[in-house]
Amino acid sequence: MLEEKKERPDTPCVAVCSTTFDEICRGCGRTVLEVADWVFMSQEEKDKVWDRILAQGYPRRNT
Structure with a gap:
């Protein structure tokens, strides 16, 4: 699991910001x-x- 954390980007942001109808992006x-x-x-x-x-x-990426 430690290796997994090292692979993570600094932020989970995927530039698909949407909190229009709830509190969760x-x-x-x-x-x-x-x-x-x-x-x-x-x-x-x-x-x-x-x-x-x-x-x-x-995070959900458009791929």
Whole structure:
């Protein structure tokens, strides 16, 4: 799992930002607050968000 974390980009953002109808971005899976606070989060906090969004099938890239 440590190797997986090293492979992650700094942010889950996939430039498909959409929180129009709810509090979760449809592109990256983060909440509005997580997106806003991302640059201020500790690495541990970011890792927790990464773990959650990956488990939920995010980030969603258009491929």
